[in-house]
Amino acid sequence: MNDHRREPRPGLDRRELLKSSAGAAALTAATLPWLGRRAFAQADFDWRQFEGEHIEVLHTKNPRADLLQQHEPEFMELTGIDVGSEQVPEQQQRQKQVIEFTSGATSFDVTDVSWHVQKRLFGKGKWLEDLRPYLDDPKLTPADYDFDDFSQAGITYATQADGRIDTLPAFIDYWIVYWNKELFDAKNLPYPSNYDELIEAARTLHDPANGVYGWVSRGLKNANTPVWTSLLLGWDMDSVNEQGELQTTTEEAIRAAEIYTELNAKYAPPGVAGFNWYECQSNFMQGNVAMWFDGIGFAPPLEDPTKSRVVGKVGYGVMPPGPRAQHAGMFGTGLGVSAFSEKKGPAYFYALWATDKENQARLLANGAGSPARESAYQNEEVLANLTVPRDWVDALIASGKIGRPGLPVIIPVTEFRDIFGVALTNMIGGADPKTELEKATEQFRPILEKSERA
Amino acid sequence: MATTTSAAPAAFAAAGRSHAYARRGRYLLFSLPALLAIFAVIVFPWAFTVYMSTQEWGIVGDTAFVGAANYLHLLSDARFLESIWHTFYFTFLAVVLPLILGIAAALVFHREFPARGLLRAVFIMPMMATPVAIALVWTMMFHPQLGVLNYLLSLVGIPPQLWVFSAHTVIPSLVLVEVWHWTPLVMLIVLGGLASLPTEPYESAVIDGASQWQMFRHITLPLVLPFIMVALVIRTIDALKTFDTIFVITQGGPGTASETINIYLYLQAFSFYNMGHASAVVVVFFAIIVALSLLLLWVRQRTLWTLKT
Numbered sequence: 001m002n003d004h005r006r007e008p009r010p011g012l013d014r015r016e017l018l019k020s021s022a023g024a025a026a027l028t029a030a031t032l033p034w035l036g037r038r039a040f041a042q043a044d045f046d047w048r049q050f051e052g053e054h055i056e057v058l059h060t061k062n063p064r065a066d067l068l069q070q071h072e073p074e075f076m077e078l079t080g081i082d083v084g085s086e087q088v089p090e091q092q093q094r095q096k097q098v099i100e101f102t103s104g105a106t107s108f109d110v111t112d113v114s115w116h117v118q119k120r121l122f123g124k125g126k127w128l129e130d131l132r133p134y135l136d137d138p139k140l141t142p143a144d145y146d147f148d149d150f151s152q153a154g155i156t157y158a159t160q161a162d163g164r165i166d167t168l169p170a171f172i173d174y175w176i177v178y179w180n181k182e183l184f185d186a187k188n189l190p191y192p193s194n195y196d197e198l199i200e201a202a203r204t205l206h207d208p209a210n211g212v213y214g215w216v217s218r219g220l221k222n223a224n225t226p227v228w229t230s231l232l233l234g235w236d237m238d239s240v241n242e243q244g245e246l247q248t249t250t251e252e253a254i255r256a257a258e259i260y261t262e263l264n265a266k267y268a269p270p271g272v273a274g275f276n277w278y279e280c281q282s283n284f285m286q287g288n289v290a291m292w293f294d295g296i297g298f299a300p301p302l303e304d305p306t307k308s309r310v311v312g313k314v315g316y317g318v319m320p321p322g323p324r325a326q327h328a329g330m331f332g333t334g335l336g337v338s339a340f341s342e343k344k345g346p347a348y349f350y351a352l353w354a355t356d357k358e359n360q361a362r363l364l365a366n367g368a369g370s371p372a373r374e375s376a377y378q379n380e381e382v383l384a385n386l387t388v389p390r391d392w393v394d395a396l397i398a399s400g401k402i403g404r405p406g407l408p409v410i411i412p413v414t415e416f417r418d419i420f421g422v423a424l425t426n427m428i429g430g431a432d433p434k435t436e437l438e439k440a441t442e443q444f445r446p447i448l449e450k451s452e453r454a
Numbered sequence: 455m456a457t458t459t460s461a462a463p464a465a466f467a468a469a470g471r472s473h474a475y476a477r478r479g480r481y482l483l484f485s486l487p488a489l490l491a492i493f494a495v496i497v498f499p500w501a502f503t504v505y506m507s508t509q510e511w512g513i514v515g516d517t518a519f520v521g522a523a524n525y526l527h528l529l530s531d532a533r534f535l536e537s538i539w540h541t542f543y544f545t546f547l548a549v550v551l552p553l554i555l556g557i558a559a560a561l562v563f564h565r566e567f568p569a570r571g572l573l574r575a576v577f578i579m580p581m582m583a584t585p586v587a588i589a590l591v592w593t594m595m596f597h598p599q600l601g602v603l604n605y606l607l608s609l610v611g612i613p614p615q616l617w618v619f620s621a622h623t624v625i626p627s628l629v630l631v632e633v634w635h636w637t638p639l640v641m642l643i644v645l646g647g648l649a650s651l652p653t654e655p656y657e658s659a660v661i662d663g664a665s666q667w668q669m670f671r672h673i674t675l676p677l678v679l680p681f682i683m684v685a686l687v688i689r690t691i692d693a694l695k696t697f698d699t700i701f702v703i704t705q706g707g708p709g710t711a712s713e714t715i716n717i718y719l720y721l722q723a724f725s726f727y728n729m730g731h732a733s734a735v736v737v738v739f740f741a742i743i744v745a746l747s748l749l750l751l752w753v754r755q756r757t758l759w760t761l762k763t
């Protein structure tokens with residue numbers, strides 16, 4: 001049996017588990033078979049037990065799905081299972097999933113699940129198959145699938161509050177600070193080592209008269225909420241605690257909102273209140289922004305000489321420590337099997353294949369994202385052939401050690417992001433952070449309470 | 455005998471009536487597929503939406519009858535009330551400006567001049583483009599630091615603007631996209647009207663010594679008014695329903711500054727999955743559209759009567 005149910009050690013809470021997560025073992029030297037030699041295609045495991053079946057896969061549209069689709073013929077050859085897979089843009093994919101799950105019949109057998117948005121909703125609805133019996137069954141899971149190779153952060157994210165594992169970890173996104181080394185060097189500034197230095201660096205480098213801005217992060221409502229919640233982690237605090245209570249009017253939450261407001265209202269380019277990641281990225285790529293705080297997946301465009309003016313000048317900074325703790329906001333995706341699928345076995349095989357060591361290493365090798373498996377970061381061949389700078393991988397590994405969910409695991413995550421997002425946008429426009437947070441909390445509390453009663 | 459003679463026509467009449475009924479019954483049979491289709495795609499969805507609007511209908515958990523609670527909640531929902539204002543503000547500008555510019559363009563293209571056909575084809579090109587594609591291009595053009603619009607302004611010494619990135623200018627900026635996109639439609643409708651006008655009134659007017667302005671004011675405008683009314687009705691309904699352009703460019707932001715009823719409705723239904731609440735918004739929005747359409751049709755009718763008298 002695979003020991004996939006890592007029970008927290010006595011005296012070790014979830015936070016500590018997360019701290020010791022992802023990259024902890026990533027630094028240990030180990031060499032895995034390089035891509036193309038599927039590790040678990042051993043002779044005693046029957047990969048073809050579902051030969052002739054057909055499954056449908058619903059992916060979120062992104063480079064990771066491109067990569068999987070590109071290699072699906074390998075899966076079909078290995079298993080004899082025919083795959084029909086489609087990619088749907090994120091918002092529409094999420095709607096499609098919810099509508100089909102609530103109808104009690106899904107057109108897909110396997111699907112991507114955004115943990116930071118859908119985990120609680122899908123868990124409460126029990127819309128995904130509990131994969132523990134599958135993982136425990138040696139006829140369904142080859143021994144060298146190696147569930148323990150997944151980072152603790154990934155396993156924690158994939159596990160529901162009641163202990164069910166209804167997704168297999170696929171991808172974890174950490175938030176980092178992209179910084180322009182050229183601008184920092186010009187002022188002899190080091191990369192900030194705490195929040196105060198971060199603000200000071202933004203202030204020092206901000207020179208709008210010469211078209212240089214000290215900072216940029218998302219200001220558009222909804223998209224901007226993870227910026228604030230990630231800052232809040234520096235106080236060792238989540239926006240909703242483990243008892244399900246909102247902590248959004250605490251001193252720490254207000255201080256995090258004040259920092260968000262100061263950075264964006266004072267040191268960001270004009271119009272930041274309407275910026276999503278695209279506008280932030282396009283400004284940073286022009287070389288006129290000193291720091292940009294966002295998800296870790298933007299290295300490929302920043303290092304693309306046909307699109308970017310900051311090629312070779314980008315520093316990939318781990319989130320500096322806050323007043324009480326150092327955490328990188330963490331967001332992620334797993335692959336789950338629909339509880340309504342009539343092809344659960346073949347669907348589970350696809351999820352296994354998509355999250356195996358080889359496909360996870362491919363993610364890293366192509367700069368398509370940050371894998372949830374630790375072995376991917378130990379693969380020297382992958383690391384030697386990266387299409388993105390090694391600094392990026394170092395930031396990724398370091399962030400893995402301090403990763404912590406950036407959004408609360410609640411059902412109405414989207415409403416949370418929307419309501420607090422509006423408050424944050426108002427703050428950039430001059431509203432008082434404390435008043436805005438109180439107003440948003442008052443508005444959101446009944447929604448949260450109702451969602452848990454349902 | 456008399457009985458016989460008076461009974462015969464009555465019997466014939468009765469037979470005729472029953473024949474007519476039978477014929478009508480057969481006709482009804484023919485219209486049955488259409489009736490079924492209307493029931494399936496219009497009546498049932500509507501009745502079901504109204505039913506849902508009286509329920510607390512979420513995605514997880516049971517539904518519960520809440521009567522008019524969803525409607526009452528709308529009355530006290532500042533964000534919904536604000537979205538009504540945004541909708542009317544956007545609609546007013548997105549109807550009036552294309553109407554004025556479309557009429558002006560139609561008058562220009564009604565005249566004979568070299569390359570008129572080519573220029574007319576170029577003018578209507580925006581209308582052929584997909585709204586989402588247009589919105590994506592405009593999003594890039596609006597970028598406050600890198601967008602081409604601010605670059606063009608800088609060439610004439612005007613300071614950069616924030617366009618859709620400011621709560622103060624977001625709606626007029628979105629209207630700019632609508633004007634660019636839909637002015638050609640108004641132009642085409644009015645141009646069609648102008649082409650159908652008789653030439654005699656103009657000949658008489660020229661003989662009577664009327665000026666160009668007098669001919670426009672007293673002949674062209676009244677005669678083309680029914681066509682303008684058609685354009686007005688179509689534009690109003692279109693502008694009220696605008697979703698794709700706003701959603702792609704601003705998603706209702708910054709904050710809620712460009713959140714129209716449609717965007718609010720979308721968020722409630724497909725982001726927050728509050729189906730009962732969203733259904734109440736649909737019913738209210740439908741009532742607003744019907745009321746406005748009836749008003750415009752009534753005005754159009756009044757215009758026709760004025761012309762007849």
